[in-house]
Amino acid sequence: MKTVKKLGLLSSAVVILGIAVTGCGNSNSANSNVSGKSSNQATSNSSAGKAQPILMLPTPEGSYQKNFNPFSTTADYGAIGLVYEPLFYYDGLTGKKFPFLGKTMTWSNGNKTLTVQLNTKAKWSDGKPFTAQDVVYTFQILKKNPSLDLNGVWQKLNSVKAKGTSAVVFNFKQADVPFAMYVLETYIVPKHIWKNISNPAKNLNASPVGTGPYTLQSFTSQDIKYKANPNYYKGKPPVPEVEIPAYNGNNSATLALTQGKLDWTGLFIPNIKKIYTSKKSTNNYWFPPTQIFSLLPNFQNPLLSKKVVRQAMSLAINRKALAQKAEYGFEQVAQPNAVSPSQSKWLDPNLTASEKSFTYSVSKAKQLLQNAGYKENGSGVMVSPSGKQLKFNLITVAGWTDWDMQASMIAQDLKQIGIKVNVQQEQNASYQANLKAHKFQLAVSAANGGPNPYYVFDALLRTKGASNWMAYSNKTVDKALNTFAGTTDPTKQKQSIYTIEKVMANDLPTIPLTYNATWYEFSTAKYTGWPSKNNPYVSPSVWNRPAASIILMHLKPAK
Numbered sequence: 001m002k003t004v005k006k007l008g009l010l011s012s013a014v015v016i017l018g019i020a021v022t023g024c025g026n027s028n029s030a031n032s033n034v035s036g037k038s039s040n041q042a043t044s045n046s047s048a049g050k051a052q053p054i055l056m057l058p059t060p061e062g063s064y065q066k067n068f069n070p071f072s073t074t075a076d077y078g079a080i081g082l083v084y085e086p087l088f089y090y091d092g093l094t095g096k097k098f099p100f101l102g103k104t105m106t107w108s109n110g111n112k113t114l115t116v117q118l119n120t121k122a123k124w125s126d127g128k129p130f131t132a133q134d135v136v137y138t139f140q141i142l143k144k145n146p147s148l149d150l151n152g153v154w155q156k157l158n159s160v161k162a163k164g165t166s167a168v169v170f171n172f173k174q175a176d177v178p179f180a181m182y183v184l185e186t187y188i189v190p191k192h193i194w195k196n197i198s199n200p201a202k203n204l205n206a207s208p209v210g211t212g213p214y215t216l217q218s219f220t221s222q223d224i225k226y227k228a229n230p231n232y233y234k235g236k237p238p239v240p241e242v243e244i245p246a247y248n249g250n251n252s253a254t255l256a257l258t259q260g261k262l263d264w265t266g267l268f269i270p271n272i273k274k275i276y277t278s279k280k281s282t283n284n285y286w287f288p289p290t291q292i293f294s295l296l297p298n299f300q301n302p303l304l305s306k307k308v309v310r311q312a313m314s315l316a317i318n319r320k321a322l323a324q325k326a327e328y329g330f331e332q333v334a335q336p337n338a339v340s341p342s343q344s345k346w347l348d349p350n351l352t353a354s355e356k357s358f359t360y361s362v363s364k365a366k367q368l369l370q371n372a373g374y375k376e377n378g379s380g381v382m383v384s385p386s387g388k389q390l391k392f393n394l395i396t397v398a399g400w401t402d403w404d405m406q407a408s409m410i411a412q413d414l415k416q417i418g419i420k421v422n423v424q425q426e427q428n429a430s431y432q433a434n435l436k437a438h439k440f441q442l443a444v445s446a447a448n449g450g451p452n453p454y455y456v457f458d459a460l461l462r463t464k465g466a467s468n469w470m471a472y473s474n475k476t477v478d479k480a481l482n483t484f485a486g487t488t489d490p491t492k493q494k495q496s497i498y499t500i501e502k503v504m505a506n507d508l509p510t511i512p513l514t515y516n517a518t519w520y521e522f523s524t525a526k527y528t529g530w531p532s533k534n535n536p537y538v539s540p541s542v543w544n545r546p547a548a549s550i551i552l553m554h555l556k557p558a559k
Helices: 131-143 177-184 250-258 272-277 305-316 319-327 341-346 362-371 403-415 427-436 454-463 475-485 490-507 545-554
Strands: 001-004 019-022 054-057 078-084 088-090 097-099 102-108 113-118 156-164 167-172 214-220 223-228 241-245 283-285 289-297 389-398 420-426 441-445 511-517 521-523
Touching: 019 475, 078 223, 078 241, 078 545, 088 131, 088 177, 088 545, 097 102, 102 177, 113 131, 131 156, 131 167, 167 177, 177 454, 177 475, 250 272, 272 283, 289 305, 289 341, 305 362, 305 403, 305 511, 319 403, 319 511, 389 403, 403 420, 403 441, 403 511, 420 427, 427 441, 441 454, 454 475, 454 490, 475 490
Parallel strands: 054 241, 078 214, 389 420, 389 441
Antiparallel strands: 001 019, 088 097, 102 113, 113 167, 156 167, 214 223, 223 241, 283 521, 289 441, 289 511
């Protein structure tokens, strides 16, 4: 299984949403002999009630390279979130905004000026005080080194200035309230150390100094250990040590999980009840829905730009079968409006039944095309009134088993209504390059989001949006997005989202399929207080760094 991670928001012509591997369900790794990798693998009943190390695995990477540069896309896990912190963290599951180095934020000057009051209790792990100058210097690093500015903040900012020692003022070029998330989630580094680094882009930062709840204890290519920061400004972390052993793939990682050698993972395990939760009462999982997974039509194709063709496709796709067979029942069927179930408070209460749930009907799909003048030829393929056959290539990523299965099932579904689809499995680099260049006809793809539906809609549907692979353009959508971005009024923001939901459901700029699941397994043998279906206080994804920090601070030793 593949999950989309929030990477960088670049310019409108460049990608904001990248696809990253985590928990692929078809690993060929044979590295199951991992017992020597961790010094704290076994859970002892005699240790109940005592603070013990947590062993976690964000994703099987095989080995680690020593890189703790928080501006690097290849930084080792824990460098950001556990060691380095942002001003705030916006949680995509709950919609909450969690304060870290920032305490409060206030908009002024027509929502073009953002003032952040800092947490004056925070200090660097070497004992030096944290001040506004550290924040200003961090943003100057990004300004002087554009390759590190993954979120493109200096495309939106005019200036970043200190206001005394405990406040920072961000001046935007124009009002863009939701973009504040990318600014405020920037990881802050200490000026007194980084001012001596000549090339921040290449520095591996082998001895990281941060404000977070943990500091680096030891590193090898097969194991990273972090120890609790005793002077952490939010209090002493309840987990004294976090260890991240390396595994080559899902097979070895799953074996370690079932043997009690991992406490927290994000793996795709098809038979999880049999393999994991049935073994011990302390073994648990929760797969909450996140971003939308869709079939993307390229609007530069004259046939796919026809709404009737997209409508017929949507009617012919058996989404329940996709969710059950390709996703083993772990994922929910998508809604036409594309709003994640966790963000249902943003749903327009006046949506019609057809705007809230899809209809599956092969006969209606066929009839829709026939009524529009499409006719079936001798080969069983529908032909448009202009004489063009409904034949398309559908791209997916080779080896991403659930995506590939969904693509194959979609092809079979569409064949029933006279649409011939040829599935092309491509390497990830080629797949993404073709999306960016609009060199495809159909594609399956997942879209990343944020604390509300704006972030998905802005990337996918805005004309020349960062992930508008479809080359879709709609003035109503653009206007609604601009209204949302320019205001802090929740009523106006909701009305903007309501407008886009109706366009999404009726115009089908993308054809929603399912909601991707957040893969999350956890053990309560050592600690309780994990996020769960009954207590969803934050996103449980193990690779979500700020959320991981929140979870670790929330845990309590099991009794």
